Amino acid sequence: MPIDPVPLQWPEQGVTRVPYRVYEDPAIHAREQALLFRGPTWNYLGLDCEIPRPGDYKLNFVGETPVILCRDENGEVHAMVNRCAHRGALVCIDKRGNREQLTCVYHNWSYNLRGDLTSVAFKRGVRGSGGMPADFDNARHGLERLRVASFQGIHFGTFSDATPSIEQYLGPVMSAYLKRAYGRPMKVIGAHSQYLKNNWKLVMENVRDPYHASILHLFFGSFGLSRQTMKGEALLDDTGWHHLVYTKRGTDDIRGTEYEGNKLPNMKSHLKLNDPKILEEWPEFPDGITNMVQTVFPAVTFQQISNCLGVRHIVPRGPHECEWFWTLLGYEDDEPWQTKIRARQANLIGPAGFISLEDGAVTNFVQRGIQGGNPDALAVVEMGGSHTTSGEDRVTEATIRGFWKGYREVMGL
Template sequence: MPAEASGPSVWPAAGVSRVPYRVYTDPQLYAAEQERLFRGAIWQFVGFAVEVPRVGDFKTTWIGDTPVILVRSGPDEFSAFVNRCAHRGAVLCFEPSGHRQQFTCVYHNWGYSLQGDLKSVAFQRGIRGAGGMPDDFDRSQHNLRKLRVQVLSGLVFASFSETVAPLEEYLGERMTAHVKRMFARPVKVLGSYSQVLHNNWKLYMENVKDSYHASLLHLFLTTFKLNRLSMEGGLALDESGGHHISFSKMATDTVGGTDYESGKLRAQDDDFSLRDPRVLRSWPEFSDGITHAIQGLFPNMVVQQIQNSLAVRVLVPRGVGECELFWTLFGYEDDTPEQLRTRLRLANLIGPAGLVSMEDGIVGNFVQRAIGERPMDQTILEMGGRTVESQDTRISEASVRGFWQCYRQHMGL
C-alpha cells in the first residue's frame, strides 16, 4: 500500500516541527517503511570487513525486517543477498556467522555460490528419466536476490536499489569525513550484543538525534562531567537532514553560572562519587579534541565515540512497537594492552545496563505507552528553532527535524 494511503495523509501544517503520533503506531505505515526505506534507494550498514576476513566467511544480519547474508566472495570482494532460498522461500543460513564454500538450502538442497548464483538443483534431471525440472529450466534465472555492495573504510554497506547514488555521494562530504576519521586505522572488533526495545524504531532514532536530552536524562554524564551542554560542541547535518553528527569537547567545560551549578536541573547528583576512578580513565583519542561524538546515518545506523568507548549501533525494526538494537564494540589493531583495557572499562557506559545509555533503553517505551490512544496528537520539535540546519549548539532539535525531513522525502508524506 502506498505510504500516502497508509500513513498520515496530511502532515501538520507546521512541517517538521510537529510529528503526528500516528507515525509510531500505524501498521500500514510500518509496512511501507520496509519497502521505501529499508528496501529503497538507501545504503544500509551490514558489517565490518574484518568480521568476514577470509573468502567464504559470512555473517547473517538484517536490513529492516529482511534477513540478509554478507559474505566475503573474493579476496577483495563482498557479496550480500537476501537470506531466503529462491525455490520455496526457506531461510538459507541459520548461523550468525561461519565459513562456507557454497550455501545449500536444507529443505531441497538448492546450492548457491558465494556470489548468490544458483549452481545446483537436487534431482534436476530426475531419476531414470522420470521427474525432475522441465527441460527449459534455467538456473541463471533463479539466483538469490542480490544487493549492491560498497565498502568505506572497512565498513560494508548494501542496498536493494540500482539507482541509489554511490555511497560517499549518498553520505556527503562531511559525513564521509567523519566515518574516515573514526575508521582511519584497522579495526579490532571487541564484542557485540543486542537488546530489545519495546517501542517503535523511530523513537530510538529520534533519541539518538536529540542532543540536548543527554545531560538531562543521563545523570551519570553530568554528575561526572562527561558531557554537558556547557562544553564546546555543536550539530552538523547533511543537506537532506537525514545524517547528523553531535559532538562536544570535555576539556572546554565551564560550569560557572550555568543551570548545572544552580541546581535548577534534574541533571546532576553531587552526592555520588566513584570508588574506582579507573572506570572513567581515558586518553585523548583524536587530535581535534572531540571527546564525545554521535553520528546518525539515515535511517538506522549510529557511529559512537564516548571518550574511548567506540561502537557501531544498528537498529532493526521488529514490528510497530518493538525493535532490536545491535551493538558492535571496536578498538584498533594497534591499541596497546592498556588502551584495550581502558576501552573495555569504558564499555560499562553503554549497552542495556550502561551507566550512560541504560535510560535510552526505556525512555522510548515511556513515549510508546502514552501515545497509543491519541494517534492524531503531535510532538513539538522547536528547540533551537524550526529549521533543519547545522548549529553551533547542542541545545537544539535540529537533527531530529532533519530526520523527519529526510523521512518524509523518502516516504512521500
C-alpha cells in the same frame, strides 16, 4: 510492489511536529519497508574486519529483510537476501561463519558466494522420473542481490538503483568524520544486542537528540562526561538526513547555567564513584573530541564515548518493537591496555550501561505514553527553532528534524 495510498497527512508545521501515528500504524510500517528500506537509502551491513577472509559471512537485516553479507573467493564483498529462491527458507542460520557455498537445509539448493544458484538436489529426478522441468534455468533463480558500497571499511547495501554513490549520499562532512574514526584497520572487541519494546524510529530520534544527553543521563552530567556547556557542535549534512553531535570534555564553564548549584532535577554532582576506573581514558584523537554520536540515515549510529568505539544498528521488528545490535571496536594495532580501557568503558553503554539503560527505558516510556491516545496528537520538535542545519548549539532538535526531513522525502509524506 504496489504501495497503499499515503496513509497520513503530515501536519502543516512540517518537521517541528511528528504525528504519534508514525510509531504505531501498521500501514506506515509496511510503507517504510517498501519505500525507505527498499528505497534510495544506503543501509548498514557490516565492517570489513568482520569478514576478513574469503568465504566469511555475516548476517544482518535491511529493515526487516534478512540479508547475508559475504566475501567471495576473490575477495569481493556481496550482499544477498537470506531467502532461498526455492520456497523462501533462510539459507544461512548461523549469525556468522565461513562457507565455500551457501546451502539451504530444506531441500539442499546451493548458491555460490555471489548468490548464483549452483545446484538443485534431484534436479533430474531419480532414474529419469521427477525432477525439475528440462527448461529450468539455474541462472534465473539466484538469491536476490543488493548493491553494495564500502566506505572506510564500512559496508552498506541498497535495493534501489536510484541510490546515489555512497560518497554523494554521505556528503563531505559525514565522510570526513567517518574517515576520522574508521580510516585505520579496526577489530571487533565485543558485540551484544538489545530487544526494545518500541518503534525503531524512537531509537533513531533518541540517538540524534543532544538535548536529553546531560538531562536524562545522570551519569553524563554528574561525572562531567558530557554537558551542554562543553565545546561541541551539532552537524547535519546538506540533505539533513545524517547527523553528528560531538563534545570536548574539559572545555566547559558551568557558571551562570542550570548546571551551577544542581538546578537540574536529575543532576547529582555530590555523587562519587566507589571505583572511578570506569572514567579512565586517554586522549585519542588530536581534535580533542571525547564524545561523539553520528548517524547515517536511516538506521545506523557510529559512536565514540571517550575511547569506547562502536556501531549501533537498529532493526525494526514490527511497528511496536525493534532490536538494537551493538558492535564494539578497537584498532588492529591497539595495545592490550587500550583494549582493556575500551572494554571497561563499554559498561557505559548497552542494555545495562550506566548511560544507555536510560535510553532503552525512555523510548519505551514514549511508546506507552502515546498508546490509545488521540490519533491526531503530535510531538513537538521545536528546540532551537525549525531549521535542519548545523550549529554549535546543542540545546537543539535540529538533528531530529533532519531525520524527519529525510523520512518525509523517501516516504512521500
